Amino acid sequence: MENPVKDFYLIKGFNCAQTMVFLASQRFCFEVSNDLINAMSGLGGGLQTENLCGVVSGGVMALSLIFPDKDIQNQAIVSFQDILKSKLSSFSCKEIKKSHRDENVKCLNVVETAFESLTEAVNIITKKTD
Numbered sequence: 001m002e003n004p005v006k007d008f009y010l011i012k013g014f015n016c017a018q019t020m021v022f023l024a025s026q027r028f029c030f031e032v033s034n035d036l037i038n039a040m041s042g043l044g045g046g047l048q049t050e051n052l053c054g055v056v057s058g059g060v061m062a063l064s065l066i067f068p069d070k071d072i073q074n075q076a077i078v079s080f081q082d083i084l085k086s087k088l089s090s091f092s093c094k095e096i097k098k099s100h101r102d103e104n105v106k107c108l109n110v111v112e113t114a115f116e117s118l119t120e121a122v123n124i125i126t127k128k129t130d
Contacts (some may be wrong), residue, residue, distance in 0.1 A: 005112050015044025016111050018090030021114050024062035028122065046093025053093040055114030056084065062118060072129060080121035087113050
């Protein structure tokens with residue numbers, strides 16, 4: 001069975017933020033440029049200092065691309081953060097790694113959880129705006 005999270009994150013070597021945007025582009029049909037993905041390399045590793053986890057920054061970037069309307073975008077971003085925080089308890093890369101990282105697959109499960117949370121947020125906002 002194909003696992004796009006594993007493909008982007010483990011096989012292609014994208015960081016958490018880059019993986020979130022690539023997955024969102026596939027699921028929600030928007031294009032991302034190589035320049036954008038390259039620019040996102042600095043978001044990995046919690047902004048390189050184990051601070052804000054890349055799944056959060058990448059998720060926010062993805063939602064900004066999915067919802068160009070600022071009011072809807074803001075609702076989606078808040079919803080995503082609420083859902084994700086309830087699952088991970090923190091947005092700190094350092095804290096998340098302590099409780100969720102698996103040395104064999106790095107933060108694969110964190111990215112999967114975050115992308116599920118992003119999808120939930122999109123579904124909530126889409127239902128509200130229909």
